[in-house]
Amino acid sequence: MIKTLDRLLDHLTMYRLVLYYLTALLGIAFVFGFLNLVPHDPVALAFTTALVLAACWITNRVFVRTFEVPANSESVYITALILALILDPVAATDAKAVGAVAFASIWAISSKYILAVSRKHLFNPAALGVALAALLLDHPATWWVGGNVWLLPLVLAGGALVVRKLRRLDLVATFFGAALATILVTTDPSQYGTALWETFSSSPLLFFAFVMLTEPLTAPTTRWPRIAFAGIVGFLFAPNVHIGSFYFTPELALLVGNLFAYAVSPKGRFVLTLERIEQTTIDSYDYIFRSQRKLAFQAGQYLEWTLGLDKSDSRGNRRYFTVASSPTEQSVRLGVKFYPQSSAFKRRLGTMRPGSTIHASQLAGDFTLPSDPKVKIAFLAGGIGITPFRSMLQFLIDRKEARPIVVLYGTESQEDIAYREVLGSARRELGIKTFHAVAKGAVRGQYPGYIDARLVRLTMPDYLERTFYISGPQAMVKALRQKLLAMGVRRSKIKVDYFPGFA
Incomplete structure (x- = not known):
């Protein structure tokens, strides 16, 4: 079951998975509206969804033509669907509410272009749109999708898939920990049970964490800043946190976190x-x-x-x-x-x-060389997975920096071996040896077959002292990781190349 799920996730980009998730939530909510399981008129929900989709799409087309940048329709639809799920549905006859929803939608998309530095937007678009609507038009987000117990199973199931795809369990777990700890500290102990139940069953905590917090463009890109970001947002997310008479809302907590993320992340496009x-x-x-x-x-x-x-x-x-x-x-x-x-x-x-x-x-990415040049390393590459090692080896060659590295490079055939010149230079100039595992047509000096435990032991008797970097097709990466663990290599000494999308 897990393997089937992983194969499914492999063939979806992060954006497409989130899009399907949000679409499913809205579809189920629409059906539940007819069954009176959600407190919203399905006609109003359908109208509001159409309104935000149209407003977001038109606004994006205007800015795409103005700034002459590639259009990303998935991003637009994701922002629109989030707005439809956190703003109360409105009737077509309520002009004031219709205007507020359109205002939030227009500003959500506009923020990607107007509130940007070097074409990198600063704030989560949906969070900014609803924050402005609340501040300027007194039309706050109700986050109704997180407050309905009937939608909770789908919120959980889809959210778990998103976190698994993004591999952001550390981010979400830290956020949950910070938010729950703050809620408990600011709540009377006699009310702990009620507070926890309401937090998980009738608050935006889960949807916010799975969809808003994990948005990659406005979160830090490396681990420890990401953990700090989650802690800050989690603390401010707690409903009792305030400055004087000013209380934070979920969207404001995220916007503060976005400012921190911008300060600590690489800048620009x-x-x-x-x-x-x-x-x-x-x-x-x-x-x-x-x-x-x-x-x-x-x-x-x-x-x-x-x-x-x-x-x-x-x-x-x-x-x-x-x-x-x-x-x-x-x-x-x-x-x-x-x-x-x-x-x-x-x-x-x-x-x-x-x-x-x-x-x-x-x-x-954290798939980088250790700061200590004395650390023993093993590079395990499969196919095009050699690219990060090409970057690292060329870097060491140019700096004339020898390190205790062994490279195992697995390919299907001789024709699949890339970067021979860089690998050769690393051997001649730095003494970094590459051992080729060729599945079909191995020649003398090459290992016939795929990278396996036997090849690891043959090429590096001191493998238990090494830190392993693995890059290649996901199936290969998973298999080699399991083999290394079975050989006694500690989990902390295995690093795998990771992308939050499908290449």
Whole structure:
């Protein structure tokens, strides 16, 4: 069951999964409205949903044309559906309420462009939209989706899938811990039971954590700042937290957290211009871009890449890819493997020619070299998973920094081996050896088959002293991680490459 679920999640981007989740919540709420299981007229709910969708879509089209940036329809629909789920449904005859909902929708989308620095928006769009509607028009969000016990099972089930896809359990758990601790500290002990029940059954806690808090563009991109962000938002989220007579709402708590996230995260969105394309294997290519300003990153980190698509598919127009170049190089290198049935994103990428542009943002990732150069390391790569190691090795070569590293590189055939020149330079200049595991057609000096426990023991007798970095197809990463654990390697000494989307 878990494996089937993982396969399903693998073929959905984070954005598409959240979109399906929100759509399902609204659909069920609409049905429950006819059964009087939610306190809202289904006709009003349908009208409000159509209103926010139209307002958000039109506003986004205006700004896309004005700023000439790729449109991301999924992001627009997600923002609209969140608004429909947290603002009370309104009747078409209530002009004041209709105006407030439209106002919140327009400002939610506008904030992505107006309240942005270097084309990176500062605030969660839905949170800002409802905060402004409450402040200026006295039309606050009721977060009704979180206050209905009949919707609770779906909120939980879909939210668990989102957290599993994003691998943000640390973020959500910290938020829950901070919020619940603050609620208990500010509540009479005799009311603990009631407070906890109401918090989970009739408050926005769960929906807020699963959908709003995990939004990647306005949260920190590395672990410890992310934990601090969750703690700040969790503390302010508690209903009894106030400054004088001013009490925080969920959206205001998140906006404060967004300011913290901006302060500690990499800034800006980059427009990269394609210089050339290099073929690295039989079906893999490196796209080499130039940037108008220096991209400061650590070797092994990834970026979110966005292309304008005339017609998208289930994977959307955004992807997360490792930066294959080293921070010491002037160009920005993107390594991509193409499949016979490629996504719309990769088909569009395949049509790019020198002079074409792509948008990149959300620099993130903890899959980086340890700060201590004496730490023994093992790089385990499968196929195109060699890209973060290419970045790290080129970085060490350019800095002439030798480290105790062993590379195990698994491929299907000789034609699938990429970056031979970098691997060769690392061996000659730094003494970093690469051992090739080739499934079909291995030659002398190569290991016939896939990376396994036997190869690990053969190439590094001191493997229990090493920190393992694993990058490649998800099935390979999971299998190798289990093998290493069975060999006695501690969990804390295994790092896996991770992207919050599907590449």
